[in-house]
Amino acid sequence: MWPYPKILAHRGGGTLAPENTLAGFRTGLQFGYRAAEFDVMLTRDEVPILMHDPKRGRTLPGEGAIAAADWDELRELDAGGWLGPAFAGERVCTLEQGLDFCLEHGIWMNVEIKPGAPEQARRTGELAALAVRRRFDGLLAALREKPDAAGAASLPVLSSFSFEALMAAAQAAPDLPRGFLVDVIPADWEQRLRTLGAVALHTSHKNLTPELAGRVKAAGYGLFCYTVNDPARAAEIREWGVDAFCTDRVDLISAHAW
Numbered sequence: 076m077w078p079y080p081k082i083l084a085h086r087g088g089g090t091l092a093p094e095n096t097l098a099g100f101r102t103g104l105q106f107g108y109r110a111a112e113f114d115v116m117l118t119r120d121e122v123p124i125l126m127h128d129p130k131r132g133r134t135l136p137g138e139g140a141i142a143a144a145d146w147d148e149l150r151e152l153d154a155g156g157w158l159g160p161a162f163a164g165e166r167v168c169t170l171e172q173g174l175d176f177c178l179e180h181g182i183w184m185n186v187e188i189k190p191g192a193p194e195q196a197r198r199t200g201e202l203a204a205l206a207v208r209r210r211f212d213g214l215l216a217a218l219r220e221k222p223d224a225a226g227a228a229s230l231p232v233l234s235s236f237s238f239e240a241l242m243a244a245a246q247a248a249p250d251l252p253r254g255f256l257v258d259v260i261p262a263d264w265e266q267r268l269r270t271l272g273a274v275a276l277h278t279s280h281k282n283l284t285p286e287l288a289g290r291v292k293a294a295g296y297g298l299f300c301y302t303v304n305d306p307a308r309a310a311e312i313r314e315w316g317v318d319a320f321c322t323d324r325v326d327l328i329s330a331h332a333w
């Protein structure tokens with residue numbers, strides 16, 4: 076139900092490095108992480124970049140929506156200085172750069188599709204899925220020829236809070252696995268997973284209960300939690316049947332704890 080890595084660095088490398096940057100992935104690697112979650116958003120001119128906030132101001136200097144800025148403007152910005160002088164000058168990472176880096180370093184990916192504006196939902200899903208699909212074309216073709224469990228487990232999972240974005244991703248890259256992200260598990264979760272052809276439910280550990288976890292697992296889905304930073308809490312949700320989680324604290328939680 077979840078053949079993928081069990082413990083992932085959140086937003087690239089957790090909170091010890093600027094989120095959604097190559098510095099983040101490098102930090103995860105230093106702590107032994109070979110799996111990461113990161114967020115993908117589109118610029119106005121439809122360049123997929125790794126970005127969490129829909130607006131500048133926290134991790135990027137200046138103001139304004141990411142969806143209203145072209146890549147040429149964003150590529151010049153400092154995406155690391157906000158966390159400390161050691162990271163000053165770190166650049167915004169494109170999805171292409173992120174995919175290349177992860178493939179080169181053997182980092183498994185949970186690609187969170189995060190539309191920065193509602194009107195970009197479909198395009199964000201479509202373009203993110205196409206970019207990932209291009210990188211995995213060879214493996215996808217080989218898997219169609221001959222199923223192979225290890226190969227299938229190395230495929231990235233595409234996830235999103237946006238049902239619309241994930242539907243678009245499913246159309247663009249039907250063979251890539253999908254996880255539906257929810258903060259609170261809705262009553263119709265199973266119907267939604269079925270419509271999306273999703274393999275897993277991704278949810279906040281804060282709103283999960285042992286009963287809900289049991290239901291998701293009994294229905295045959297993978298169950299992924301965000302964002303668990305306390306080793307004791309990680310042990311608790313494991314008891315509930317949770318398959319995997321992401322963490323900000325790659326220094327506190329061993330990548331091999333599960």
Ligand code: G3P
Pocket residue numbers: 085086112114127187234256277301321
């Ligand atoms: O993938 C789960 C997690 O990343 C969702 O929360 O806001 O950190 O993207 P957020």
Ligand code: MG
Pocket residue numbers: 086112113114187
């Ligand atoms: Mg995320």
